[in-house]
Amino acid sequence: MSCNASAALPLQQANPAMVRDTGKTSAAEKINIGVLGASGYTGSEVLRLLAVHPYFRVTLTTADRKAGQSIASIFPHLVSQDLPNMVAVKDADFSKVDAVFCCLPHGTTQEIIASLPSSLKVVDLSADFRLRDVKEYEEWYNRPHGAVGLQKEAIYGLTELHREAVATARLVANPGCYPTSVQLPLVPLLEAKLISTEGIIIDAKSGVSGAGRSAKESNLYTEISEGMNAYGIAKHRHVPEIEQELSAASSCAVKVSFTPHLIPMSRGMQSTIYVQILQGVSVDDLHEHLSKRFQDEEFVIVLPKGVIPHTRNVRGSNYCHLNVFEDRITGRAIIISVIDNLVKGASGQAVQNMNLMMNYDESTGLLQQPMFP
Numbered sequence: 001m002s003c004n005a006s007a008a009l010p011l012q013q014a015n016p017a018m019v020r021d022t023g024k025t026s027a028a029e030k031i032n033i034g035v036l037g038a039s040g041y042t043g044s045e046v047l048r049l050l051a052v053h054p055y056f057r058v059t060l061t062t063a064d065r066k067a068g069q070s071i072a073s074i075f076p077h078l079v080s081q082d083l084p085n086m087v088a089v090k091d092a093d094f095s096k097v098d099a100v101f102c103c104l105p106h107g108t109t110q111e112i113i114a115s116l117p118s119s120l121k122v123v124d125l126s127a128d129f130r131l132r133d134v135k136e137y138e139e140w141y142n143r144p145h146g147a148v149g150l151q152k153e154a155i156y157g158l159t160e161l162h163r164e165a166v167a168t169a170r171l172v173a174n175p176g177c178y179p180t181s182v183q184l185p186l187v188p189l190l191e192a193k194l195i196s197t198e199g200i201i202i203d204a205k206s207g208v209s210g211a212g213r214s215a216k217e218s219n220l221y222t223e224i225s226e227g228m229n230a231y232g233i234a235k236h237r238h239v240p241e242i243e244q245e246l247s248a249a250s251s252c253a254v255k256v257s258f259t260p261h262l263i264p265m266s267r268g269m270q271s272t273i274y275v276q277i278l279q280g281v282s283v284d285d286l287h288e289h290l291s292k293r294f295q296d297e298e299f300v301i302v303l304p305k306g307v308i309p310h311t312r313n314v315r316g317s318n319y320c321h322l323n324v325f326e327d328r329i330t331g332r333a334i335i336i337s338v339i340d341n342l343v344k345g346a347s348g349q350a351v352q353n354m355n356l357m358m359n360y361d362e363s364t365g366l367l368q369q370p371m372f373p
């Protein structure tokens with residue numbers, strides 16, 4: 001069958017692993033967690049989420065320039081938590097931990113994870129283990145891969161799409177924020193051959209926390225506020241990650257046009273995606289397919305027809321809101337997907353994956369509702 005032949009496939013069973021729980025409750029049985037890069041945005045978001053996690057406790061935190069400082073001194077919003085002071089990674093005692101969230105800049109992570117005890121379970125939030133083809137990684141990231149052996153072991157952790165592999169993984173490559181917002185609607189539609197593999201256009205927008213906490217001129221309030229700009233046009237490093245996963249879903253070489261934009265808000269992300277519907281398929285079919293695919297999912301909500309997703313309605317939560325609209329003029333479908341880049345786009349999905357790796361219900365500690373307004 002050709003790439004764009006229309007054929008509705010049976011829906012996948014959505015959620016076989018949602019209800020597992022080992023029942024561990026006592027403090028003595030808690031899983032000891034290390035957060036590497038705890039002084040950054042995603043690291044602090046892991047700490048915020050774990051504050052109400054019944055089975056995980058943080059026993060190690062690391063930083064680079066801020067090593068030696070307490071968490072409360074740099075994140076006063078976390079002052080009520082009893083957290084260990086941050087140490088440099090080289091001084092960290094990994095015998096204290098069972099699992100690690102690695103929230104470090106990409107490029108620094110491969111060597112650090114390779115140096116950790118191999119008994120540790122790791123969710124890596126960076127891009128260092130997401131691209132299966134090491135050559136492609138080296139081309140897009142312009143550096144040699146520092147842990148090729150580990151790359152083979154890493155599981156790409158978009159939870160709703162790969163949860164069985166995540167559950168048995170030791171090392172999970174947590175997806176990028178843009179790729180998460182794009183794959184959740186597109187993978188099921190490509191798998192079911194309801195949309196064309198050609199001509200996919202992704203117009204995406206991110207809040208500024210997506211760029212991390214380190215000081216950069218381009219992220220100053222004066223540069224960001226009261227305006228917006230595209231960046232990484234036709235060369236953003238999330239292109240190969242998105243194409244890798246869409247190609248796997250459709251068994252065809254998918255190419256996308258992807259343009260990210262920076263907008264003046266602290267957190268939140270929207271991807272507006274233009275796709276060609278295959279012959280004999282309607283926008284209602286796309287809506288129905290996505291609704292059925294995600295009906296048993298806790299964190300992916302297909303909104304009722306006509307309701308426009310808004311970043312405000314997922315802020316601070318692990319939810320993704322989706323909807324599909326018809327463009328009567330071009331015959332295309334317009335898909336809108338919103339997430340909080342720091343939660344479903346990073347730390348929330350990381351906790352969701354770690355829950356699965358530790359055999360807990362994947363929603364444990366993640367059911368906080370979005371903040372409104």
Ligand SMILES: NC(=O)C1=CN([C@@H]2O[C@H](COP(=O)(O)OP(=O)(O)OC[C@H]3O[C@@H](n4cnc5c(N)ncnc54)[C@H](OP(=O)(O)O)[C@@H]3O)[C@@H](O)[C@H]2O)C=CC1
Nearest residue numbers: 037039040041042063064065066103106126210212213346
């Ligand atoms: N922000 C987002 O929305 C998303 C981010 N990601 C990815 O998650 C990772 C972390 O991002 P984010 O939290 O935003 O980044 P930040 O810049 O906010 O934080 C980076 C953290 O890493 C530490 N660090 C920096 N350099 C080194 C080093 N050489 N060795 C050890 N530690 C170091 C920093 O310590 P110090 O503060 O002391 O310098 C800080 O704790 C990145 O790979 C990013 O691409 C993924 C999805 C979304």
Ligand SMILES: CC(=O)N[C@@H](CCC(=O)OP(=O)(O)O)C(=O)O
Nearest residue numbers: 125126127176177178206210211
């Ligand atoms: C606004 C902004 O700068 N966003 C980041 C993406 C953050 C993210 O998810 O990406 P990684 O985990 O792949 O680094 C960027 O465009 O590079």
